[in-house]
Each structure stands twice: as C-alpha cells, then as structure tokens.
Amino acid sequence: MSISSSSSSRFNRRQVTGVPTRCWCGRKLTTFCSQTDENPFRRFYRCEIAMQRKTEKHLFKWIDEALLEETRMVDAKVKRLVDEMKELKNEMLAKFEHQQKVLLDMEEMMNEKTNEMMMANATSFEEMVNATIENSSEFRIMMFQFAKRSKYFN
Numbered sequence: 001m002s003i004s005s006s007s008s009s010r011f012n013r014r015q016v017t018g019v020p021t022r023c024w025c026g027r028k029l030t031t032f033c034s035q036t037d038e039n040p041f042r043r044f045y046r047c048e049i050a051m052q053r054k055t056e057k058h059l060f061k062w063i064d065e066a067l068l069e070e071t072r073m074v075d076a077k078v079k080r081l082v083d084e085m086k087e088l089k090n091e092m093l094a095k096f097e098h099q100q101k102v103l104l105d106m107e108e109m110m111n112e113k114t115n116e117m118m119m120a121n122a123t124s125f126e127e128m129v130n131a132t133i134e135n136s137s138e139f140r141i142m143m144f145q146f147a148k149r150s151k152y153f154n
C-alpha cells in the first residue's frame with residue numbers, strides 16, 4: 001500500500017459540496033484568479049500553502065461551481081422545508097378531522113341517551129296519567145254506588 005494512494009482517497013472523501021471554508025490541511029482558503037488559456041480570469045479557492053507546494057494535493061474549487069452547488073443545496077433545503085410544512089399541515093388536518101369525528105360521535109351518543117331518557121320519562125308520565133284516570137274512574141264508580149245506596153236507604 002503506497003502513501004500516495006491512501007492519501008488521495010482520503011482527499012477524495014473530503015471533497016466538499018458548496019462553498020468550502022477551509023482546506024483539508026486546516027488552512028484558510030484564499031480566492032485566486034486563473035490565468036490559464038482554458039479558464040482565463042476564472043476565480044477559484046485554494047489555500048496559500050498549496051500555491052507554494054504545488055506537488056501536494058490541497059483543496060481546489062472553482063468559485064462559480066461552489067456557488068452553483070451552494071444555490072442547489074439551499075434550493076433542496078427549501079424544498080425539504082416546504083415538504084415538511086405540507087406534511088405537518090396534513091398531519092394537523094388529519095388530527096383535526098379525527099377530533100371533529102370524535103365530537104360528532106359524542107354528540108350523537110348524547111342525543112341518543114337524551115332521547116332514551118325522555119322516552120323513559122314519557123312512559124312513566126303516561127303510566128302516571130293512566131293510573132290517575134283509572135283511580136278517578138274507580139272513585140267515580142264508588143261515589144255513584146254510594147249515592148245509589150244512600151238513595152235506596154233514604
């Protein structure tokens with residue numbers, strides 16, 4: 001196992017997405033301007049030690065690419081937040097609907113109980129009225145018989 005292969009894989013793993021803050025060597029990054037024919041005046045991030053030791057592998061990143069990645073990351077984050085908000089809203093709606101159903105069930109149950117109680121009261125009231133009527137007719141018969149008898153005896 002050679003040192004260069006293990007160190008290069010370590011560097012690859014450290015590839016940063018978005019705007020880098022530090023080089024993986026620990027140094028702060030500086031922005032430089034490219035003077036090559038392929039990328040004239042294109043700006044990039046590099047630590048100063050990398051400019052002195054060109055053979056070593058240090059972080060290199062084009063600023064325009066970093067900014068584009070950063071924008072995409074923010075967009076993804078916003079999308080995630082919007083999705084989370086939608087999920088939360090749906091959860092709240094489902095909870096609200098459930099509570100509403102529970103309330104409706106309770107109302108229905110109470111209505112049923114009230115009706116049952118009213119029916120029971122009505123039945124006992126009817127029985128009471130019937131009993132009174134029955135008693136009064138018995139009383140009337142008794143009075144009639146008493147009157148007849150007293151007339152007979154008179």
Ligand SMILES: [Zn+2]
Nearest residue numbers: 023025047058
């Ligand atoms: Zn460095």
